[in-house]
Structure formats: structure tokens, C-alpha cells
Amino acid sequence: MAGAVTVRDVARLASVSASTVSRALSASDLVAPVTRQRILDAAQQLGYTPNNSARGLITGRTNNFGLVVPDLENPYFASVTKGVQGRALREGYAVFVADSDEDIRSEIELVRKLASQVDGLILCSPRMSDEELADITEGTTTVLINRRLPDVESITVDDTEIVRQALGHLYALGHRSVAYAGGPATSWSDGQRRHGIHTALADLPGLEVIEIGSFTPVFGGGQSAADLAVATGASAVLAYNDLMALGILSRLQARGIQVPRDMSVVGIDDVNAATLVSPALTTVRAPLRKVGTAAVNALIDGIHPENPRLEPEALPVQLIVRSSTSVPRSAVPLTSREEAGPNERSSNAHH
Amino acid sequence: MAGAVTVRDVARLASVSASTVSRALSASDLVAPVTRQRILDAAQQLGYTPNNSARGLITGRTNNFGLVVPDLENPYFASVTKGVQGRALREGYAVFVADSDEDIRSEIELVRKLASQVDGLILCSPRMSDEELADITEGTTTVLINRRLPDVESITVDDTEIVRQALGHLYALGHRSVAYAGGPATSWSDGQRRHGIHTALADLPGLEVIEIGSFTPVFGGGQSAADLAVATGASAVLAYNDLMALGILSRLQARGIQVPRDMSVVGIDDVNAATLVSPALTTVRAPLRKVGTAAVNALIDGIHPENPRLEPEALPVQLIVRSSTSVPRSAVPLTSREEAGPNERSSNAHH
DNA sequence: TTGTAGGCGTTATCAT
DNA sequence: ATGATAACGCCTACAA
Numbered sequence: 132m133a134g135a136v137t138v139r140d141v142a143r144l145a146s147v148s149a150s151t152v153s154r155a156l157s158a159s160d161l162v163a164p165v166t167r168q169r170i171l172d173a174a175q176q177l178g179y180t181p182n183n184s185a186r187g188l189i190t191g192r193t194n195n196f197g198l199v200v201p202d203l204e205n206p207y208f209a210s211v212t213k214g215v216q217g218r219a220l221r222e223g224y225a226v227f228v229a230d231s232d233e234d235i236r237s238e239i240e241l242v243r244k245l246a247s248q249v250d251g252l253i254l255c256s257p258r259m260s261d262e263e264l265a266d267i268t269e270g271t272t273t274v275l276i277n278r279r280l281p282d283v284e285s286i287t288v289d290d291t292e293i294v295r296q297a298l299g300h301l302y303a304l305g306h307r308s309v310a311y312a313g314g315p316a317t318s319w320s321d322g323q324r325r326h327g328i329h330t331a332l333a334d335l336p337g338l339e340v341i342e343i344g345s346f347t348p349v350f351g352g353g354q355s356a357a358d359l360a361v362a363t364g365a366s367a368v369l370a371y372n373d374l375m376a377l378g379i380l381s382r383l384q385a386r387g388i389q390v391p392r393d394m395s396v397v398g399i400d401d402v403n404a405a406t407l408v409s410p411a412l413t414t415v416r417a418p419l420r421k422v423g424t425a426a427v428n429a430l431i432d433g434i435h436p437e438n439p440r441l442e443p444e445a446l447p448v449q450l451i452v453r454s455s456t457s458v459p460r461s462a463v464p465l466t467s468r469e470e471a472g473p474n475e476r477s478s479n480a481h482h
Numbered sequence: 483m484a485g486a487v488t489v490r491d492v493a494r495l496a497s498v499s500a501s502t503v504s505r506a507l508s509a510s511d512l513v514a515p516v517t518r519q520r521i522l523d524a525a526q527q528l529g530y531t532p533n534n535s536a537r538g539l540i541t542g543r544t545n546n547f548g549l550v551v552p553d554l555e556n557p558y559f560a561s562v563t564k565g566v567q568g569r570a571l572r573e574g575y576a577v578f579v580a581d582s583d584e585d586i587r588s589e590i591e592l593v594r595k596l597a598s599q600v601d602g603l604i605l606c607s608p609r610m611s612d613e614e615l616a617d618i619t620e621g622t623t624t625v626l627i628n629r630r631l632p633d634v635e636s637i638t639v640d641d642t643e644i645v646r647q648a649l650g651h652l653y654a655l656g657h658r659s660v661a662y663a664g665g666p667a668t669s670w671s672d673g674q675r676r677h678g679i680h681t682a683l684a685d686l687p688g689l690e691v692i693e694i695g696s697f698t699p700v701f702g703g704g705q706s707a708a709d710l711a712v713a714t715g716a717s718a719v720l721a722y723n724d725l726m727a728l729g730i731l732s733r734l735q736a737r738g739i740q741v742p743r744d745m746s747v748v749g750i751d752d753v754n755a756a757t758l759v760s761p762a763l764t765t766v767r768a769p770l771r772k773v774g775t776a777a778v779n780a781l782i783d784g785i786h787p788e789n790p791r792l793e794p795e796a797l798p799v800q801l802i803v804r805s806s807t808s809v810p811r812s813a814v815p816l817t818s819r820e821e822a823g824p825n826e827r828s829s830n831a832h833h
Numbered sequence: 834t835t836g837t838a839g840g841c842g843t844t845a846t847c848a849t
Numbered sequence: 850a851t852g853a854t855a856a857c858g859c860c861t862a863c864a865a
Contacts (some may be wrong), residue, residue: 185842187535228579536858
């Protein structure tokens with residue numbers, strides 16, 4: 132224990148009472164400047180560190196936050212964690228990080244374990260049911276990421292917009308049949324995106340989106356999805372996230388199906404790895420770290436409700452076009468004006 | 483606060499005293515089985531959760547560990563964190579995770595902040611100096627990862643063996659001039675690897691290794707290193723880690739230098755992304771998660787020193803050959819016997 | 834086997 | 850502006 136030294140030791144050295152020491156270290160303006168300085172010097176000299184347990188016992192606050200994520204090795208969650216981490220620290224909070232391994236039971240267990248020793252909890256992409264979630268957040272200041280629930284603060288990205296931009300891009304290129312490789316059935320975001328697909332379809336006449344199932348949101352899940360996507364005859368695939376998209380790219384390559392010539396692929400998130408592959412992955416960028424910092428902000432607002440609670444607002448996203456998407460071979464017929472142009476590719480299409 | 487319910491509430495409901503409740507929940511064999519069950523039922527019914535602050539105040543233990551890493555977005559540290567996380571949880575410890583952003587000052591600050599509220603600290607690849615490290619670990623149970631310091635527990639991978647295997651592989655392929663793109667100057671592992679290079683050279687006659695500098699251990703650092711590596715005229719590059727190796731691959735590709743035909747590339751760690759690129763990255767695999775679990779084990783042994791402290795031992799590594807390495811174009815001359823063989827490639831060498 | 838009493842280090846209340 | 854005192858919830862002697 133570094134802190135065998137207590138307020139009483141500091142008090143003795145500074146020739147004041149323990150209460151004055153306590154005040155000097157927190158409500159600094161309630162103590163005379165000279166006294167205060169004397170106390171600070173004494174504390175410094177003795178290497179005094181407040182005992183968090185004792186402080187927490189009486190104040191009821193811990194100055195700690197908890198964060199639960201499905202998988203730290205998923206770069207999406209790593210970035211969110213980094214965002215949470217940085218912001219919380221700057222505000223004087225330390226952060227417990229817990230990894231549920233995409234497992235609902237351990238997710239619940241982790242929340243229970245952490246809830247009792249934090250001032251606030253951030254649940255990132257929780258997989259548990261609404262009932263379990265409502266039950267478990269009862270009595271704990273909580274912020275959800277990628278999930279909405281009545282009466283609970285939440286930070287989300289604009290899933291509808293994600294889908295709209297991704298499908299709009301493919302549509303503009305001429306794709307009319309797109310496979311959607313979904314994420315975990317228990318993912319709220321996935322539900323939002325499937326919903327967004329139907330919204331988007333209204334603006335994209337002639338477009339067909341084929342949902343090919345729910346997959347583990349990692350590389351291996353994408354590999355599984357690839358063959359199904361091919362089987363649908365679609366000219367493009369939209370994946371639930373970049374990791375799956377990378378898995379799809381890999382599997383297509385293994386099968387000798389060229390991207391983007393034979394099949395276009397679009398991911399979601401824009402994790403770092405998206406630019407490592409070739410062709411580089413077209414994706415819809417989500418503000419990963421910002422999601423984390425926003426969650427901490429919301430948590431702090433929830434603990435010190437100075438301002439009226441804001442309506443939850445989805446963070447903006449942005450399409451990043453790279454080389455994994457192109458005009459499909461089975462492109463929609465060009466208009467006669469375009470066919471008349473000098474473009475060689477167009478002429479080649481006649482052969 | 484979920485825990486407005488205290489031992490006294492449970493005691494009242496179970497018609498016993500507070501101390502008996504306390505005993506029933508910890509030293510379970512000091513209380514009559516029937517009483518114990520009654521207490522457990524009461525606790526369950528009231529939803530009792532022990533107050534960690536109160537418990538910590540009297541026991542002096544927190545049941546929390548702290549982990550400090552340089553960068554959570556680096557998949558290497560993400561994996562280590564996952565390992566620490568999982569093992570600690572299984573042992574009943576929650577884990578504070580802190581990200582220093584590769585910055586020494588914030589690293590020191592984080593350690594100070596966490597030290598007072600944990601039973602043990604794991605410092606992963608700390609960048610601070612030996613003096614700072616010795617100073618800061620004073621009085622706190624600490625385990626180092628990828629760093630050795632007298633009198634402090636540590637978990638390391640076998641850096642000498644990493645280098646030996648990597649260089650041995652390239653040597654066997656026929657490379658005689660290899661560039662080494664180093665990591666941060668403050669990285670202990672990097673020092674070990676540079677040292678390992680000289681050890682390895684003794685067994686590899688005719689091999690030349692050119693150290694081209696220290697780089698940020700991420701993708702961008704690799705991109706910078708690539709041009710220098712090319713300028714040396716070496717036929718292969720060994721990078722400090724996979725992220726840098728991926729950056730090198732990317733930059734070489736951008737310059738039209740083909741891998742592995744014109745240049746072989748070897749990474750270290752075997753992070754997931756190593757298989758995403760093409761050509762896939764040859765690398766030396768380190769047992770990432772295991773490093774984390776081993777650190778937790780060491781920490782627990784340090785707290786409950788039942789067994790004599792073991793000598794620190796480096797964890798084993800393994801070369802993973804993929805397609806980013808091959809025989810160099812400037813291969814060493816074949817022996818006459820080999821030249822006489824029917825191998826077409828050999829004959830081509832005559833042109 | 835169980836109850837009683839005291840104190841862990843800090844902050845809040847009340848008094849001065 | 851400062852000091853005395855009590856209390857936070859729990860654990861651990863010690864007593865019964």
C-alpha cells in the first residue's frame with residue numbers, strides 16, 4: 132500500500148484538524164489560502180494519496196465508469212473503447228472495461244458485477260433482450276451505444292443513413308440486385324439496418340435487396356456469407372460490418388471471383404483494416420471514437436444533470452468510396468445518348 | 483445505487499447478527515449450514531450486494547486490477563487486453579484499462595492514478611525509463627509485459643527466438659541482405675530484437691542486416707520505413723511488428739515494387755490482419771492472449787505467494803510462413819549439382 | 834456457533 | 850475559517 136499515510140498524518144504535520152485537510156483538498160475555497168498551502172505542502176511531503184474506498188464509502192461515488200463491449204479484438208469496439216477511455220480520464224474517471232465475448236449470459240453477469248462499483252455504465256452494442264436490459268439498468272446510471280430503449284440515454288449512429296448511402300452508391304453504379312449479409316440477430320443495429328433497407332428501397336426503383344441471413348460479425352462470418360451472396364446472383368454485397376466484408380472479399384478471392392469486376396462489396400464502419408486489403412474496401416464510415424466520447428459526455432450529464440436532457444440523436448456517417456465497388460458487368464442498359472458517346476467501354480459493351 | 487440494502491438488512495430478515503451475515507458470505511464454514519442457507523436466501527431476496535468501498539476500507543483489498551497499454555487500437559494490445567480481461571474476471575477481479583497513447587507522461591500519470599485503487603497492476607510494453615518504472619512500481623504489486631526489470635515480475639515473449647526464426651527463414655530462402663525496420667526507441671522489445679539480430683548473425687554466415695531506424699509501430703510507420711528499406715538494396719525487410727509490415731506492403735505496392743518477387747516482407751506478432759492482405763504476411767506468431775492470461779496468473783501469485791516465485795520465462799513463438807516471402811531474385815548462386823538438375827527455374831537463371 | 838464492540842479513512846454536520 | 854464528532858458499510862477480534 133502506497134497510502135499508509137492518512138489525512139490525520141497530514142493534519143498533524145500541518146498543525147490543523149483532519150476536517151481542514153479534507154476541505155483543503157476538495158472545496159479549496161473554504162479554507163484560508165495560507166493554511167491551504169501549508170496543507171498541500173504537507174500532503175506533498177508525505178506523499179499522501181486519498182483512500183478511494185473510504186471516500187467512496189461516505190460520498191457514495193467512486194469516480195469510476197464501467198464499459199461492457201462484445202469483443203475487444205473487434206477493431207470497432209477497440210476504437211470505441213479508446214474514445215471512452217480518453218474522455219473519461221480527462222474528466223477524472225477511471226474505466227473498467229469488460230469483454231462479454233458476444234455472450235449474453237456473461238454480458239449480464241458483467242453488468243451486475245460492475246454496476247455496484249461504478250458511478251455510471253456504458254453498454255456498447257448489448258446483445259441482451261430489452262427486458263433484461265431494462266431490468267439490469269434499473270438503478271444504475273447507464274448510457275447505451277448502438278441501442279435504443281425508452282428512458283435510457285443512448286448514443287447511436289444513423290443506421291438508416293448508412294444503408295441509404297451504401298445502397299444509393301451501388302444503385303448509382305447500376306446495381307439492381309444486392310445481397311445483405313446481416314449481423315447477429317440480437318444486434319439492435321442490424322435490426323435498424325434491415326429496417327433502413329426497406330426505407331431506402333422506396334427511393335430506389337427497380338432495386339432488389341436479398342437478405343441472406345445472420346452471421347457472426349467477424350471475418351469468419353463474412354467467409355460463410357460469401358457463398359450465399361454469390362448463390363443469389365446479386366451483383367453486389369452489403370455487409371453488416373467491415374470485418375464481415377473483409378471475410379467476404381477473402382472468400383470471393385479464394386473462389387476466383389474478382390472484386391469488383393464480378394461482384395462489388397461494401398462494408399460498414401471504416402475500421403483501419405479496410406484500407407489494408409486490395410481492392411480497398413468501400414465502406415460507410417462511422418465516427419468510432421466519437422461514439423465513445425459522446426457516451427461519456429452523456430454519462431456525465433446524467434450524473435450532473437445541469438442541462439435538460441437532450442433528445443437522443445444519431446451521429447452522422449459518411450460513405451467512403453474505394454475500389455471494392457464498380458459498375459456491375461450486368462449494368463443496366465445505358466441510355467441511347469450515352470451509347471452514342473465516344474467512350475470505348477461503352478462500345479465494347481456491344482460485343 | 484442498487485445497493486441501498488446492507489448486511490444489517492439481511493441480518494434482520496434472517497434473524498441473525500450482522501457479523502454472522504458477513505461470515506456466511508465469506509468464511510462460509512464458520513457458520514451452521516441451516517443459518518447459512520437462511521442468510522443466503524435473505525440476501526438473495528433483498529438483492530443484497532456487498533459494498534466494495536466498505537469492504538475495501540477494512541480489508542485493504544479492492545479485487546480490482548489495472549492494465550496500462552500504449553494503444554488499444556493496436557490489435558496486439560487489444561488481444562493482450564482481452565486475455566487479461568478474461569482471466570482476471572474468472573478469478574473475480576475487475577480490470578481498469580488505461581490507454582497511454584504511446585505517451586510516456588500520460589503513462590506515468592495513469593499508473594499513479596490507478597495504483598491507489600487496485601490490488602495489482604499490469605504494465606504492457608511500458609515506454610518509460612527504467613528509473614521511472616522502478617520508482618513507480620515501488621509499493622504496488624506489478625507485472626510487466628514485454629519488459630524486464632530486476633525484482634519485478636514480468637512476462638515476455640522470446641524476442642531472440644523471434645529474430646532467429648525470421649532471419650533463419652529468409653536466410654534459408656537465399657536472402658543475404660535484410661533491412662530491419664525498428665520500433666520505438668523506448669521499446670524494450672525492440673532493444674531485445676536488435677540484440678537478437680547480432681546473436682543470430684553468428685549462425686548465419688554471409689548475412690547482412692541493415693537497421694534502417696526507429697518508427698512508430700503502426701501502419702504509417704511502416705509506410706515511412708518502406709522507402710528506406712528499398713534504398714538499402716536489401717532483398718527483404720523484417721519489421722518490428724505486423725502493423726508496420728502491413729504499412730511496408732502497402733507502400734511497396736504503391737511504388738510498384740512486387741512482393742515477394744522484388745522484396746520479401748516479414749512481420750512479427752501474427753495479428754488477425756496479417757491474413758487479410760495479399761500477399762498474406764509471413765510473420766512470427768506471439769501468443770497474444772496467453773501473454774495476458776500469464777500476466778494475471780503472475781499477479782495473483784504475487785498477491786498470494788503460495789508458491790516460490792518462478793524465474794521469468796519467455797513465452798514461445800512460432801514462424802508462420804505465408805506468401806509475402808520467397809526466394810529473392812538475386813538468389814545466392816546454386817551449387818553446380820543443383821544447376822545440373824532438371825528444374826526449369828534453375829535453367830532460367832542462366833539467362 | 835453466534836453476538837458485541839470497535840475501527841478502517843474519509844466527508845458532512847454542527848458548533849465555535 | 851476551523852475543529853469536534855458522527856457516520857458511511859463492513860470485517861475481525863473477542864466474548865459468550
